[in-house]
Amino acid sequence: MTYSRSESLHAAAVRLTPGGVNSPVRAFRAVGGTPLYISRASGSKIYDVDGREYVDYVLSWGPIMLGHAAPEIVEAVERAARDGTSFGAPSAYEVDLAALVVDAIPAIDMVRFVSSGTEACMTAIRLARAWTKRDKIVKCAGCYHGHADPLLVSAGSGALTLGIPDSPGVTAATAADTIVVPYNDDDGAGAAFAKHGEQIAAVIVEPVAGNMGFIPPSPGYLERLRALTTQAGALLIVDEVMTGFRLHYGSAQSIYGIEADITCLGKVIGAGLPVAAIGGKREIMERLAPSGDVYQAGTLSGNPLAMAAGAAQLRALRDGDAYERIDRIGSALISGLRHTFAKAGIPAQIDRIGSMWGLFFNAKPVTDLASAKTSDTAAFAKYFHAMLERGVYLAPSQYEAAFLSAAHCDDDVERTLTAARDSLAAIASAR
Numbered sequence: 310m311t312y313s314r315s316e317s318l319h320a321a322a323v324r325l326t327p328g329g330v331n332s333p334v335r336a337f338r339a340v341g342g343t344p345l346y347i348s349r350a351s352g353s354k355i356y357d358v359d360g361r362e363y364v365d366y367v368l369s370w371g372p373i374m375l376g377h378a379a380p381e382i383v384e385a386v387e388r389a390a391r392d393g394t395s396f397g398a399p400s401a402y403e404v405d406l407a408a409l410v411v412d413a414i415p416a417i418d419m420v421r422f423v424s425s426g427t428e429a430c431m432t433a434i435r436l437a438r439a440w441t442k443r444d445k446i447v448k449c450a451g452c453y454h455g456h457a458d459p460l461l462v463s464a465g466s467g468a469l470t471l472g473i474p475d476s477p478g479v480t481a482a483t484a485a486d487t488i489v490v491p492y493n494d495d496d497g498a499g500a501a502f503a504k505h506g507e508q509i510a511a512v513i514v515e516p517v518a519g520n521m522g523f524i525p526p527s528p529g530y531l532e533r534l535r536a537l538t539t540q541a542g543a544l545l546i547v548d549e550v551m552t553g554f555r556l557h558y559g560s561a562q563s564i565y566g567i568e569a570d571i572t573c574l575g576k577v578i579g580a581g582l583p584v585a586a587i588g589g590k591r592e593i594m595e596r597l598a599p600s601g602d603v604y605q606a607g608t609l610s611g612n613p614l615a616m617a618a619g620a621a622q623l624r625a626l627r628d629g630d631a632y633e634r635i636d637r638i639g640s641a642l643i644s645g646l647r648h649t650f651a652k653a654g655i656p657a658q659i660d661r662i663g664s665m666w667g668l669f670f671n672a673k674p675v676t677d678l679a680s681a682k683t684s685d686t687a688a689f690a691k692y693f694h695a696m697l698e699r700g701v702y703l704a705p706s707q708y709e710a711a712f713l714s715a716a717h718c719d720d721d722v723e724r725t726l727t728a729a730r731d732s733l734a735a736i737a738s739a740r
């Protein structure tokens with residue numbers, strides 16, 4: 310099979326852009342080969358520049374919930390664009406999306422829009438430090454909260470895939486204020502508070518981890534973080550950039566029955582345009598400029614196209630049956646994959662919550678970064694390429710979650726299961 314147009318584009322790109330990509334996770338570094346260059350996408354499918362079709366489980370790394378190029382989103386963006394692409398002044402679009410977010414998530418009284426999850430998490434940390442007048446933050450090894458300096462310590466996603474969890478350029482002084490604990494480890498978090506409790510401004514956590522592969526929270530873990538932070542006078546920052554509106558319309562917090570002091574959102578609230586947000590209790594949020602003294606700003610924040618796209622997606626999720634459809638397709642996919650792997654005699658951990666799922670080539674349960682790292686990444690790389698050849702597009706790393714949209718259908722599941730069966734057979738016979 311040739312990927313000749315992707316290969317020639319990539320040959321040009323590597324001369325123009327570091328590694329040929331504008332975000333490291335897009336390169337095929339962990340699996341080898343050339344990244345696919347995508348020409349268009351529709352529903353559950355993406356199409357590469359060589360004309361091939363793939364069932365897409367990456368979905369732009371999370372933002373796409375209704376399927377690619379959903380008519381309601383395309384129309385909303387077109388309509389907004391005709392009236393101008395950016396004003397740098399308030400517009401009704403921002404009020405509309407803000408009201409949708411505040412209505413959906415009980416822990417959010419007020420919201421501030423930004424353009425990336427990185428900005429949202431960076432702002433959440435600054436706000437928590439200002440609010441508590443404390444410096445230290447606690448994060449979990451393998452959780453990714455964007456690439457702001459204080460959060461680029463034992464981070465997941467591309468930083469994990471590429472093996473550079475602690476990036477050069479992050480100063481020792483910055484890293485010193487970040488305390489790293491294992492995910493799903495009540496004792497680890499407890500010990501951090503026992504030792505540094507009075508200095509801790511906040512714990513930041515992915516309520517369902519999706520950046521070291523897909524790892525659900527252990528029963529009681531999020532509640533434990535809520536209790537520890539409350540007792541110590543620290544804030545709980547729940548980073549729902551990936552999970553927000555993806556797992557449930559009320560987001561992960563409503564599934565697990567916890568309330569964050571500050572919630573980070575992104576991805577789904579922009580429907581594939583650059584939108585993220587922080588939200589929280591009124592008194593905390595009002596510390597942000599210009600009502601308060603904590604500075605935060607953005608030239609393109611609240612961009613009309615992005616707000617219109619996000620509002621169209623949230624309305625469709627609120628009023629339609631997307632979550633039910635995804636649940637039905639998701640359970641068929643996961644039970645089918647478990648069956649396929651078991652039949653092939655390949656040990657794997659395959660799990661799902663709502664529209665987020667994952668597959669570790671691992672015989673043992675994966676609950677944190679240390680156990681995730683015992684996965685067979687060489688087997689994953691072979692599986693990834695075998696699936697790609699058979700028209701299934703997965704994230705090019707063992708350490709990323711997979712996604713479903715409301716456009717995925719029974720036929721996609723069937724294609725995926727057939728591809729998985731044939732891929733595992735091809736890998737076995739090549740041994």
Ligand SMILES: *Cc1c(COP(=O)(O)O)cnc(C)c1O
Pocket residue numbers: 424425426427428430453454455456515519520548549550551575576585
């Ligand atoms: C994607 C992600 C981010 C970073 O968002 P960007 O828009 O890529 O900056 C932060 N936190 C989590 C949990 C994410 O999944």
